[in-house]
Amino acid sequence: MIPRYSRPAMKTIWDEENKFKIWFEIEAHAADGMANQGTIPKEAAKKIWELGKFEISRIAEIEKETKHDVIAFLTNLSEHIGPEARFLHQGMTSSDVLDTALSIQMKQSSELLIEGVEKLLSSIKKRAFEHKYSICIGRSHGIHAEPTTFGLKLAGFFAEFERSLHRLQTAKKEIAVCAVSGAVGTFANISPEVERHVAKQMGLEVEPISTQVIPRDRHTAISFFAVCNLL
Template sequence: MIDRYSNPEIARIWELENKFNIWKEIEILACEVRTKKGEIPEEDFEEIRSKARFKVDEILEIESKVHHDVIAFLTNMNSYIGPAGRHVHHGLTSSDIGDTALCVQMVQAMELILRKTDQLIEAIREKAIQYRDLPCIGRSHGIHAEPMTLGLKFALFYEEMRRNRSRLQTAKEEIAVGKLSGAVGTYSNIEPDIEEYVCERLGLKPDPIATQVVSRDRHAAYMSALGVTAASLDRFATEVRLLQKTEGREVEEPFSVGQKGSSAMPHKRNPVICERISGISRVVRSNVQTALQNVPLWHERDISHSSAERIVIPDSTIALEYILDKMLFVVKNLHVYPDAIERTLGITRGLIFSQKVLLHLIEKGGITREDAYSIVQGHAMAVWADQTQTLKGRLAADPKVQEVLNPDDLDAIFRIEPYLAKVGLIYKRLGLE
């Protein structure tokens, strides 16, 4: 991922220095347990442990000749270890090191993603509580539907992100495996207890069964969890972008002092952070497809997945952590304009109460649903066409309606409060009391 959309802490996980350090740790741990088993002399292991080191630039130079990164790494590290290096990588294949290290890196990255997710969930929770009772308009198809509260928008995002957190945690647990089982996973030249020891020290579990590699359905599930989470962030970013449109300007993402919105138009206050979240989310989601295509490898392994993974796994984790961070900033600093929200509620001049009118005509007047619908829709279409009219005013002047609904009935129907009566129940279900 380019530096522009990377936070340093998670980017460091995917640097070659960190990867090679994990490789070194795996090789040393494998030698350590073999020493405990009496397979390596103590003095040789001390040589390995004390002298094992590498230099990234030297590894890359060797790789340019041998075209194999693990061989280049081992050649470089053993040049520092000396003769005792003959014990290193005994009975292992390259994927024992590479795949196990990749799983460690994916766990490390997910821990940062989960930490940021927890911070975002808490920020959303606070906004949901703060705006629980602030009425706003609910929309379907982009058209005003019925009243709801701004808090419910946050509450929905809160619960959605809690589900995402559960998916991310499951993905972390599923990828937290290692394999040191040899060329096709049969432990032909290494004992399973070595794998168990190394994995335990790395915070992993041994993969119950592997080929030359850890099966890529695990990686696909991990990437899918990232993709769904990114989609949720895009959904709420889009909500903010729509609510920030000049016609309503009900909410607005933070706009800092000195920030510029346009090179041509000095007045512009664009939702650029949310637009960035939406754009980067598309990258994360599209990378899921690559991860899915990496699942069907040939027989016990081919290398078609490797080049793709070196791009999409680091990029996706870095990108998701970045947009989580940006969404956290937006949520914590979101500008909310109650007057604009109230004004927007009224712009359809009562049309948003049409369903309650319909139901009252049916229930109180014994009118068929079809006839009641025809009455209400006829007045509603007239209000759409003539901005000087209101739905309540037209209904009050209709003799057919007057036979069923008196002025007090209409006053009761055209109140927002009944629409919000069950908000507390929803919050109770979510534990947002």
């Protein structure tokens, strides 16, 4: 994001600190899910939460060698967690982390926008009633027409933003999904129960059918970013 054009709250959602924080939570919740299944020791899952931390500069340094962002991140985590780090990421693929994290960031962004639109709707509604009888000129074909009221104009804006709010709420639901299904989405080395656990803990729904990635029509079919632009 371009800092000078970004709202502080939105910038925080998309900065490196928040991204890696989400990555860690996905990995740690997955470890809990695996521990619940008996795949890894429960003590190891506990240690991951207790000792897991990261440094953005160190991740960047490691990535220069590995040429792989998730491996760099996991390597940095391992430096802090110690031997129990060998239980991290078992049966998972990089896209399980990347795509689920992207879903969370888009969900967080949509929640911020929804909050703003709801406040805007409240203000427009208040002003519309205030100007219910405020006469102003209407327009037709780009020129002056019959008189109308400013309140009616504001009511039109209210209805338009209300429709935009519904679109944004639909977009939020569409993109708020989790995939922790392993390489090419076959669950060959990880239980679907782990995916369900991560989804529940992260406030997401499970992607019904994923491959290597969460299906991209979720990002494009309802034009999440186009909806944001409408607002």
